[in-house]
Amino acid sequence: MNYEIVIGLEVHTELSTKRKIFCNCTTQFGGEPNTHVCEICSGMPGTLPVLNKKVVEYAIRTGIATNCDITTNNKFDRKNYFYPDLPKAYQISQLYFPICRNGHIDIIGKDGEEKQVRIHEIHMEEDAGKLIHDDWEDCTLVDYNRCGVPLLEIVSEPDMRSAEEVIDYLTKLRSILQYTGVSDCKMQEGSLRADVNLSVREMGSKEFGTRTEMKNMNSFKAIARAIEYEAQRQIDIIEEGGKVVQETRRWDDANGESYAMRSKEDAQDYKYFPEPDLPPIIIGKEWIESVKNNLPELKDAKKKRYIEQLGLPEYDTGLITDSIHLVRLFEKTSEICKKPKIAANWILGELLMRLNESGKTPEDIDFDDSSLGKIIVMVEEGKISRDTGKKVFKKVFEENVDPEKYVAENNLGLVSDTATLKPVIEDVIAQNEKSVNEYKGGKQQALQYLIGQCMRALRGKAPAQEVQKILKELLDK
Amino acid sequence: MVITDELVAYLEKLGRIELDDEQRVKTKKDLQDILSYIDTLNELDTDNIEPLSHSFPIFNVFAEDEVKNGDMRDEVLKNAPESQDGCFKVHRTVE
Structure with a gap:
């Protein structure tokens, strides 16, 4: 029998605000346990949350960039559950009036044609803390640094039909989130997380099959693998005359299989009610317009500008705009050296070669973003030779040296007087x-x-x- | 709505608390009384009334995106039931 795979995604993305959603603590990743924590995000009684305005603004930005309707009358709701990753014993989220609804993202479908993946809703909520289970001492240690970091949950309709479509959707979504400056989307650090809802059905059937939800995938590759595995698992069950059970499954990428999680019993009963500690948020037309007018340049617009105004070749433009990190470096470098074509050549030549050599990706770039521009200026002004420039760049790439100082200290400058x-x-x-x-x-x-x-x-x-x-x-x- | 023994048992489970028999009887009665009292409201005609989630006419209360807190771990951990390695320490809890 032929089967069709039906997939919907719930994507959580941590916003790049400086402050947490409801208190004055930093959102910085990592740090010693509980050093980014105060009385509010550790859930002490008698404390009051105050909403970070930027979170609302970022949610509106995301909604506009994904063609959503923005909700005028917003409020938060209290989602009650008893688990130590949330010290208040509830998460402040939005159930009844999510800030964005009815959007869509265009992807390239299975048949190569453009298709729409509809966005059901986007809502604002707070992230939870991290639990460390100590088997030896039979206890759980809790770090609340991540607790209260603002999240957007972006819920799609079940419009995807293959792993490829899912990856294309996620790639588009990540690009939108990064270009709008809303999130850095580092999957390794958990700032982009996707839960996959998947079911299978006989080809041509109108009814949906029973779905499972998969969690814990931290790369696009893992997501693709998990989808293939889970679809086959469900098909096998059906072929053998069995029934798929609705459950939450955890993906184990190392072993290439998923397993059922011990379900939080009756956890669906979250006893939602309107959050009394936060007053409603009213988003008027002017606010939406002002966010729209200040929306950062998105990928396609940037591509067009690079080709038409800066005269970059289409292929080079594609390589740069595929990564927001290359875009940022390119723009900073061009701003310093005033020669975008030369900046692009250095980035696509020297930089990509160094990244390749060291097995890194553009998001790992950790040298000062003005360094490449400074090197190009020195080369173009004849202060150092092109070869020296490349050597200095290697040093910048590896050790983040200040290129001007490095040239002076090592007497690498050209004598031209x-x-x-x-x-x-x-x-x-x-x-x-x-x-x-x-x-x-x-x-x-x-x-x-x-x-x-x-x-x-x-x-x-x-x-x-x-x-x-x-x-x-x-x-x- | 009628509060049953099953419902009380379910609420215990959700709240991760355990009541003894005497408390169960009392809880059942209390909850029933509360609901009956609230039921009085159903006598009113609310057909053309907008739902209300907040009773004060305040909205759009925001904080700017500025970090003002530093490391206050020692202070915060004073409120922990127990702590270890800079963390809150609780009963082993696994999903």
Whole structure:
């Protein structure tokens, strides 16, 4: 029998705000346990949350960029559950009036045609803390640093039909979230997490099959693998005459299989009610308009501008705009050196080569974002040679050195002032009478030889063009 | 709505508490009384009334996106039932 896979996604993304959603603590990733925690995010009685305005703004941005309707009258709701990752014993979330509804993202479908994946809703909520289970001591240790970091949950309709469609949807969504500046979407750090709702049904059937929900996938590759596995598992059950059980399953990427989680019994009963500690949020037309007008340039618009205004080749543009990290570096570098084409060449040449060599990706770039621009300026102004520039860049890439300081300290600069070069060149002319005569007799090769001798005498620290110019002046006198 | 023994048992489970028999009887009665009292409201005609979630006419109370807190772990952990390695320590709890 032929089966169709039906997939819907719930994506959680941590917002790049500085402050947590309801208190004045930092959202910074990591840090010693409980050092980014206060009386509010540790759920002490008698404390009051105050909503971070930026969270609302970022939610509106995401809603606009995913073609959603923005809800005018918003409120938060209390989702009650008893688990130590949430010290209040409830999560502040939005159930009844999510901030965004009825959107869509366009993807390339299975058949190669563009298709829409509908967004059911996007809502604001707070992240939970991290539990560390200590088997030895039979206890659980809790770190609340992540507790209260703002999240958007983006819920799609069950509109995807294959792992490829899911990956395309996630790639588009990530690009939107990164370009709008809403989230850095680092899957390794959990700032982008996807839960996959999947069911299978006979091809052509109108009814949905029983779905399972899969959690714990921290890369696109793992998601694709988990989908293939879970679809096959469900098909096998049906073929054997069994019934798929609705449950939450955890993906074990190392072993390439999923297993049923011991369900939080009756956890569905969250006893939601309107959050009394937070007043409603009213989002008027002016607010939406102002967010719309200040929306950062999205990928397609950027691509168009790079090609049309900066004159970059389409292929290069594609490579750069595929990664927000390359885009940021490119824009900073261009701003400093004022030569976008040259900046693009360095990024696609030297930088991608270094990333490749070290098995890193653009999001791992950790050198100062002004360094590449400074190197290009030095090369273009003839202060260092192109080769030296590449060597300095290697050092910047590996050790994040300050390129200008590094050149000065290691005496790598080119000498280009005539006063310094002239005596050396005169010396070379005096010592190479034979070649000088050959040149004067019309032998052009002799000039190349003399330039070589000058460069040797200068130990490569002068721009060859400058040397040639002075040399010719002296010889042609 | 009628509060049954089953419902009380279910609420115990959700709240992760255990009541003894005497408390169960009392809880059942209390909850029933509360609901009956609230039921009085059903006598009113609310057909054309907007649902109300907050009783004060306040909205859009925001904080700017600024970090003002530093590390206050020692203070915060004073409220922990027990602590270990800078963490709150609780009974082993696994999903």
